[in-house]
């Protein structure tokens with residue numbers, strides 16, 4: 096049987112290997128995840144919208160990929176969405192959706208180019224975890240939110256198997272850096288029977 100990108104994704108580690116994976120996957124990513132019923136972007140966008148009053152305030156869709164997460168945010172009512180991603184080929188596809196205010200390539204080896212308070216909310220939908228960005232990205236994103244800024248993110252089943260990811264999130268709540276507004280476990284890629292947890296945090 097031919098190995099799909101989804102089969103390969105969860106074993107990938109490191110910046111170069113992750114960029115190579117998504118560069119090769121860019122053309123078929125949407126078809127493959129859509130065939131499997133990719134549900135996490137809608138779940139994240141709806142969870143964040145429940146804690147949002149100003150839908151015009153800027154939101155950063157970190158790890159925006161081809162823009163499926165931006166599309167879900169847009170459908171949930173968010174109107175000012177900037178996208179950022181590690182992989183130019185994914186960004187090129189996001190640009191075709193014409194729903195982002197701006198799109199930029201991120202360089203994990205350089206200082207994070209986002210000033211504190213620039214965004215009312217940040218999303219990292221399907222971005223942090225095995226086969227994608229390391230857990231330090233969680234602290235980096237939380238770190239640029241001002242108090243009351245919101246952070247929506249997801250961890251899939253593979254990521255939840257490694258307690259380091261959830262531990263870091265719950266530590267941020269326990270040490271008073273963030274408040275957990277909501278958490279729910281549900282469909283991620285039902286076609287391969289994978290679920291994810293969606294969290295909404297508020298910076299304190």
Ligand SMILES: C[S@@+](CC[C@H](N)C(=O)[O-])C[C@H]1O[C@@H](n2cnc3c(N)ncnc32)[C@H](O)[C@@H]1O
Pocket residue numbers: 113114117136157158159160161162163164179180181182185201203219220221222227228229232
């Ligand atoms: C599974 S895709 C999710 C894309 C999009 N958010 C969605 O829901 O369809 C993961 C994305 O994270 C990006 N990514 C992985 N590691 C990253 C990092 N360290 N910084 C920024 N983006 C990263 C990849 O290039 C890829 O586009």
